[in-house]
Amino acid sequence: MFEDNQSCLHMLDSEKYSNRTKHIDTRYHFTKDLQQTGIVKFIYCPTEKMLADLLTKPVPRVRIEALRQLCGLVR
Structure with a gap:
């Protein structure tokens, strides 16, 4: 899946949570699980x-x- 938001890609690759990202809901965790299991691959696209x-x-x-x-x- 192509993504042009580098912050989004960084959050998917990071294992850390911060005060700024604690509002993220279950859709984020679902997406992160898809990436970690290899079902979806996120690629930066300008x-x-x-x-x-x-x-x-x-x-x-x-x-x-x-x-x-x-x-x-x-x-």
Whole structure:
């Protein structure tokens, strides 16, 4: 799974909890378990190459064109 949030990736790799992360709920622990068992692998992907943004965020036309090219959806 590609992720552009480096803080999120660091939390998944870290075994420590802090006052800032104690609010994290069971979805985080479920995700961490999936990673530790090897079911899911998280990989850093820079925001400018995050293909999911094309369908999940409002993006300007120039960005849409760039993401379409990366997806191979070019006319």
